Amino acid sequence: MTEEAEARNERKKRKEAKMQARRAQLALSRQDHGGPLAWRGWFDGSAHPNPGKLGIGALLLGPQGERIEVSQAAGYGNSSEAEYAALTALLQAAVKVRPPPVQLLLYGDSQVVINDVLGTTPVGAKGLETQRATVVALLEQFTEVSLHWLPRHRNGEADKLSQMAVANLTPES
Numbered sequence: 001m002t003e004e005a006e007a008r009n010e011r012k013k014r015k016e017a018k019m020q021a022r023r024a025q026l027a028l029s030r031q032d033h034g035g036p037l038a039w040r041g042w043f044d045g046s047a048h049p050n051p052g053k054l055g056i057g058a059l060l061l062g063p064q065g066e067r068i069e070v071s072q073a074a075g076y077g078n079s080s081e082a083e084y085a086a087l088t089a090l091l092q093a094a095v096k097v098r099p100p101p102v103q104l105l106l107y108g109d110s111q112v113v114i115n116d117v118l119g120t121t122p123v124g125a126k127g128l129e130t131q132r133a134t135v136v137a138l139l140e141q142f143t144e145v146s147l148h149w150l151p152r153h154r155n156g157e158a159d160k161l162s163q164m165a166v167a168n169l170t171p172e173s
Contacts, residue, residue, distance in 0.1 A: 037063050039101035043090040043108045044158035045074070045082025048166050054082040055169070057161025058090035062101075068093050071161040073169050083110035084131035086162060087117075091138035103144040109155040114147055 001009075034040065041060040047053070054074035061067055070093055074085040087108060094101055108114055116125040117135055124132060139145055152159065 034103055034105045037101075038103040038105055039063065039066075039094060039097070040105045041090045041094060041107065042155055042158040043083070043086035043106070044155055044162045045079060045084070045086040045110070046159075046162040046166050047077060047079045047082045051078040052076065053166060053169050054085060055162045055165030055167075056082060056086035056089055057158045057163070057165060058086050058093060059157045059161065060090060060093050060097075062097070066097075068097075069161060071165045071168075073165050080110065080112050080125060080128060081131065082162070083108065083113040084128060084135065086158070087113060088131070088134055088138065091135065095138065095141055101142065104142050104146070106145065106147045107150050107155065108147075108158070109150055109152040111149055114149045117147060 039060060039062050041058060043058045044056070046055045046057075048055070054077050056070065056072055056074045058070040059067070060069075070086075070089045072089070074082060074089075077085075087106070090106065094104055112125055113128075115121045116128060116132055117139075
């Protein structure tokens, strides 16, 4: 093996070890229900049709009654891409909070995205590697974060925001 190939292999191993450590941290915190300083966030993405126009919705609630809503068009793609875009928008909104959240509890109804981020499936979701890397980089900006799946019927506000975004798209969009 050449020096260049060995160096590339070593970088890949370090990156994978870092991602595994982050996944372990997320997995450990999945049981956490949050303390008095916890921020809570819900995300949802919609594709109409699937694949089709994307709308994303996210809701971030702070411990002092802060409320940040995201409802926007997100281009064209499939439902998993929409879900990842919604999670990314939620995390970006949380990053902008000053001071940043001490504890962040995130909820979504996409098992594909949540399992992909947590690394609970043997193989990552195909075609979503870039989105996963973006989310993992954003997650690393928080000290305490957990990611939870919840049934669609319990994700109503984020779903409503994503549906509003799709409904507001013009035919030329």
